Amino acid sequence: MVDVIKNTQMHCTYGCKTSKAVQPNVAGKMISKAKRPLLIVGSQVLKDEELLKRTIEIAKKADLPVAATGHSISGMVDSGVNAKYINVHSLATYLCDPNWKGLDGEGQYDTVIMLGHIKYYVNQVLSGLKSFSNLKTISIERFYIQNATMSFGNITPEVHVEALDELIENL
Amino acid sequence: MVDVIKNTQMHCTYGCKTSKAVQPNVAGKMISKAKRPLLIVGSQVLKDEELLKRTIEIAKKADLPVAATGHSISGMVDSGVNAKYINVHSLATYLCDPNWKGLDGEGQYDTVIMLGHIKYYVNQVLSGLKSFSNLKTISIERFYIQNATMSFGNITPEVHVEALDELIENL
């Protein structure tokens, strides 16, 4: 089992509320249990093939709809994943709106999973969700993200890949 | 053994750096080991006789010089404790000055112990020491004080008295 919760160092705090460090197996199970999950994939997945591969695998295995932010969609064309491009700042705005019908018109989500984002950017965007929505946000990035509900700690790229593999096993 | 480190809830954070929660026996030993310690006693000791009694006991048993802030000195007259009145804000200023000679002219202190202070006030005053001095600050208040180097957690007045007793045993 990979331990990803040892290092939760942050450069700065956003206040008192801090995300719960979570292990990959637990995260995997939570994702599987979610009623209306959304995998939000950032453009950093394009910088690492291993990461992209696992991203696609997660989406497929858990049958997760994908919100592809930045230009990450370009890595998922013809991958068989149900992905739609959306700007992450807009998406976070809609996620706070109980009237939003989701990317598929089926209604608002209850859990979002963040992967492949720029660290400070995703933390910032999640800060809005933290205070202005009831959404559960699970960060499976390789950085500790304070403003998520749950997050991996700070890990190396290698450990990150292992952790994602373990997460996939638990889906 | 009294466990005083369970609850370290704060209302607000003063940044990333947070004091280490410490148990009474450990605190007691650290005080005993300090080369040049100073017990800084606040006026809240006057509100609780049990607290005042133990304050005096700590000072005597560990042979600690006492800086009596607020009007706490009025509770220590004729108690046999080596106490001097000083304003806590001024004291904290001098504690940041390497040239200060201490209350007794013998030189700067290396460890200060805080007891009997108003919670937000002592936390605020310690925030200056945290960033602008190398002093070790040990809070043995009944509240978790983020800006100390070490601190008890949040405890009830009853547990506080027990904790101080245990600390005294370990002096």
Place this chain on the structure above:
Amino acid sequence: MSELTTGSFSIDDLENVQITINNIVGAIEKEAESSDVEMGPTVKPGVSSLRDWDHNVLDRYNAVYTPMCDQCCYCTFGPCDLSGNKEGACGIDLAGHNAREFMLRVITGAAAHSGHGRHLLHHLIGLYGKDHPLDVGATNIIAPNVQLVTGVQPKTLGDLDDVLSYVEEQITQLLAAVHMGQEGAAIDFESKALHGGMIDHVGMEISDIAQISCLEFPKADEEPPLADIGMGCIDSSKPTLIVIGHNVAAITDIIDYMDEKGLNETMELGGLCCTALDMTRYKAEDRTAPQAKIVGTLAKELKTIRSGIPDVIVVDEQCIRADVLEEASRLMIPVITTNDKVMYGLKDRSNDDIEDIIEDLTTGKEKGALMFDYEKLGELAPRLTIMMSEIRKQKGIKALPEEGDLKAIADTCVHCGACEVACPDSLPISEAFTRLSEGDLTKFEWIHDKCIACGRCEYACPKDIDVVDVIEKCSQSLISEEVGKVRAGRGPISDPEIREEGVNLVLGTTPGIVALVGCSNYPDGTKDLYTIADEMLRRNYIVVVSGCSAMDLGMYKNEDGLTLYEQYPSRFRSGGLMNTGSCVSNSHITGAVIKVAAIFAQKNISGNYEEIADYTLNRVGAVGVAWGAYSQKAASIGTGCNRLGVPVILGPHGSKYRRALISKPYEEDKWNVFDARDGSEMKIPAAPDYLLTTAETVEEMMPMLAKSCIRPSDNNMGRMIKLTHYIELTQKYLGVMPDDWHKFVRTETDLPLAKREDLLKILEAEHGWEIDWKRKKILSGPAMKSDVSAQPTNLKRLCKEA
């Protein structure tokens, strides 16, 4: 055309054109010539003009930082971790950033006051014209702060306009320096903060002299009328209109309408915060007792709304709880906003018909309205109040829990302690619930007096208990007895008063001026303030109060049921107690200090800031106290005092301003000044030993006050009096002798008469001083000489050559 002055005139051949001459270049110089008004070196000082003075003062009174946060989140390079005085991405360190943070608080406070002044001035010029004369009572120095800083001696409302533009320019310059990549040195942020504080007193003064001159306020009145104060003085059976804020401009029309329509018996008009104070000054120039009642301070806002008593609330600006609309609309109380600083998102109804607005508000279609037309407001608010009173009764609007439900509510408490962590003063709420469960209301009653009704406990409660409601309900009988008296704000101190008292202040025979200013929010309610004022008045200090402090002081009575206002004269003299007025009336306190230099010492004050500040620091024993937790305005008021050489003590919450100015008495070389007679150096006592600091308790503060008033210029009688109080207060409140009393002794005649022999013995035995016991004289020992004709100054340039 040789009589051309500022003002307006028309020219025949330019039809429909009126020419306004705002400013005649050289006019100030000309006036100086013609009327022998000397100008000092810093007329309208810029950001750096008084920097030398600041650095001089800051060299002794060091900036002490206690950060609220060791991060910076100003710009998008960040957030940056500055802990341990690290540098952020822009290169600023924690000391620099904290100095900047403090400066920002100061200019926020200054902007609030001068923004208020600008609004008032626009309003009053609109009503009375630019040529309306300024009249603030028996004084030749109408605007001491304005004159000191800008050299301008304003005579009309219009004259204030230009001075206010100067204020706004300076505030903008200071705000600019807050920007990323500007000042890099903490000490220069400090100088900027001091500049902002000075500017604040100019802004406050403009605000207050404008309203005093136009709105028939008491004018340097030694016997202004008394007004009712307290939650208990509102007759809740009547329709009740409550106004909240700091700017009476919007409210005078309401008072006039009520007078005109004879509604004063029909309905209640009560106010919270400084608007309330200024309501009692309105048309009180002739000493008629005001109709309007003061409900209380900021700390009473939530409690007043929660009581359900107001039928309509009108807010103007400053110190208004941000949740007024939300809280009020839950109880079907319409809210009218009247100022662009506070608009609550409400629809602007200024151009709408009153009947339409009333329709929308009485039916609940709208929760409130924005109204900039004050004449309309004057009619709307009272009429609406009378209607809403009826409607709210009919609807059976219920506020606060029933007494019978209290136990059940208490039983829901799980005693998690979250409320106590959230409480700014860690009040024992959990214990009070335990007692309430047992049917005992007294612990909540006890809390009521300490609680500032901020409401943080309610947000923290996992069981959603409305804690504030419980506190208030448990304290109903206490609240109904909350009635007192406040003297309406008198405005400035008159020249005759200064003329009489100046010498006593400078020589020390009047031991000092203690100014109690700022907000309430005293965890121990009103009692602390009473204790301070009573003690100092008995000891013949001059006590000056303003704003919320002035209110709170009127809430506490002696055994005979008298407030301090009723016990002490309202004259500027030893043992006198004066309420100058609202927040902006704080400028009259610095104004009085400036006038001491101008009138008693015959100093030129025009554009002569440094010299007057130096005079104050070395000769005028004055000290300010802002005891409660407070907004940014206390930072600016206090900092303005500091630059002028007046020290200020804050309560423990004041540590959260994050910056103090504290000296080190053990740095002996810092306690020298020049003797202006010959430029020689002279040793001075280490007092005041701070310019801005905090005290932990009222007991600690008492001796601090006495010591803070000691000055190098004290004559022997003065020093003896001050030392007596310092020693007595230390003994009384700390139970010991002060350990530095001997440092203030220059000669045996400085020693308190009654204890002289005992003290001489101590000096001999403990400090090794040589005493001639026959003549009871000190032969050696004192570090300082006693020389009453010495002229202590920090400024080399003021010294004659040796």
Place this chain on the structure above:
Amino acid sequence: MSELTTGSFSIDDLENVQITINNIVGAIEKEAESSDVEMGPTVKPGVSSLRDWDHNVLDRYNAVYTPMCDQCCYCTFGPCDLSGNKEGACGIDLAGHNAREFMLRVITGAAAHSGHGRHLLHHLIGLYGKDHPLDVGATNIIAPNVQLVTGVQPKTLGDLDDVLSYVEEQITQLLAAVHMGQEGAAIDFESKALHGGMIDHVGMEISDIAQISCLEFPKADEEPPLADIGMGCIDSSKPTLIVIGHNVAAITDIIDYMDEKGLNETMELGGLCCTALDMTRYKAEDRTAPQAKIVGTLAKELKTIRSGIPDVIVVDEQCIRADVLEEASRLMIPVITTNDKVMYGLKDRSNDDIEDIIEDLTTGKEKGALMFDYEKLGELAPRLTIMMSEIRKQKGIKALPEEGDLKAIADTCVHCGACEVACPDSLPISEAFTRLSEGDLTKFEWIHDKCIACGRCEYACPKDIDVVDVIEKCSQSLISEEVGKVRAGRGPISDPEIREEGVNLVLGTTPGIVALVGCSNYPDGTKDLYTIADEMLRRNYIVVVSGCSAMDLGMYKNEDGLTLYEQYPSRFRSGGLMNTGSCVSNSHITGAVIKVAAIFAQKNISGNYEEIADYTLNRVGAVGVAWGAYSQKAASIGTGCNRLGVPVILGPHGSKYRRALISKPYEEDKWNVFDARDGSEMKIPAAPDYLLTTAETVEEMMPMLAKSCIRPSDNNMGRMIKLTHYIELTQKYLGVMPDDWHKFVRTETDLPLAKREDLLKILEAEHGWEIDWKRKKILSGPAMKSDVSAQPTNLKRLCKEA
């Protein structure tokens, strides 16, 4: 006296008195009459005057908060926990507080610009007099922002003075609202933020037109000269004087002195940040190539100092690293401060003899000096530079580590990763050290281009490694090649240019204006900006740049070694690339937009803000980009654009401004406007679908830019062109068709010609539109009608009755 105007005159019988008439009451109205200048409804709007417009816009573009901290520490009631949108002790909630925080950033930026303007204006009026005429080139609208907001058409320097007082009054009013207990509604803080942004453009415009008019800057010049840029263009063998900041007022005397004494070959004069840009504009009106060199942006400051190349540093104001003095003095580089916003605690030497100052600085007795006398500075700085160069050589001052030591330094790294946590862009420093240990410098070279040299890594390092030094040393060969060309700032867009291009913009046949503004600090160096500009220029967008963006754009060259400045014309036309100038020249970008309405659409602009903003929002396809991490000024510049109806995209760091304005395209009722011809409602496309937002990557931003330029007023040709770019850019950068392209199609002629048939098929198959395949016409489907003569407006009041 009928020709009496504002200005100064003397009167014979009043000796030594000069009368200045600042303002003639009714003059504006009179001029309006005489020259047919209409006045709009909001001349010099107060804080609430344009609130209706703001609420109108905010109803569609909602404020989106992403707090940097969920606490508030403004006042001493706090700190308060606002997480989960709780209320603090004063009743404010997290949304309200965040809106306030954003507003504070905006007015901080606005104050920086207008504080800069005030300083410049004082300085230039001192040199040139109040009557100095304003001249900014071929335009009848000298100051479009000033005129739009205040109704004033300034003709002289003196005319700007009064406008600036208005700006300062507004900033003070807004700062006042930051105070505890003022505004309670987030939406009204938003309105105040928008007000501050608008005011900022007035302040910027004043600054720039003042300096253009006095300092012989290019005046709406279509071919301003090229200047050298880059750390590589400084000849480090010569004595080097480096100036840093934003205000050229202090520097012109240095340039003049160097010219006069023939020092241009003897020594190097280089600048960082906007002062550098304005140095290249100084006396460039006649298109002579500037002598001064641009070293680079804020991101180059620390690297430049650490290189040890500067012999003397002169700073003025804004965007100067706070540690300049500390860093410079380690390398024995004296620092001269010249502005009261940045004084570094240095002694004021303005009144001292130059020789004494040189003595103190060359001997190291003082680390620097404060100098407000710019004439003296002009001589001091170059002379000192030449002397310090010799002294520093003799002393053997060593900067940066030796190449031979790099491996040893790398070996001390313990790979704890603290530097990467501290790095704003999480750069792989640890890995670079591993590689460096192996003798491979390339990873650090790679980092160099991404690193903004903030220095946070060094503070985080437990081994005290000077990481920035290592990065810089490893990249020496790269740095020596950092040379480029920047076109000197041209100033405003001329009236003839607008006259020619206006129609294309409004009809959409020129697909849009893309403005690249703001600071550098792009994690991908200069390449991102080049990519954007190159792509959009090829597509015939108009590209306007300013400030640090203008610098960075000059750093990247094509295969032929040409910068974009050398490839594209500097004219305001389709495919034109213009550098307007420094930070304050951003006002010319909004100025151009205002002029489109004034000149092309013949709209009155005086005091007519709302109508022009409405016109822009609905008809002018312009979009701003501020890509880097940035100071508060981007917040104010961007917010000023927003109120005028111009959307702005920020890079990912921009999310830390904590507030965006984002619409919800799925809220269909928000995408209606009125047709001014008859007041009927018309559907409009959901573009722009934000006013302020962020993009994650340059690739994502490309299609966003194209979509942001779509407007209801596009004719079919215009819509076709814009849609073509939107589809092509989405396909090129995201690899897919945009999923909302069909929503912008009103009729078949809106469809890109080349793909028309394919797209019609998709519309039929996927969206169920009815197609007449014979005539290739759309029979049903589009939500919007195509009606080029429609007059889309958000303002009911502008509509004719049906």
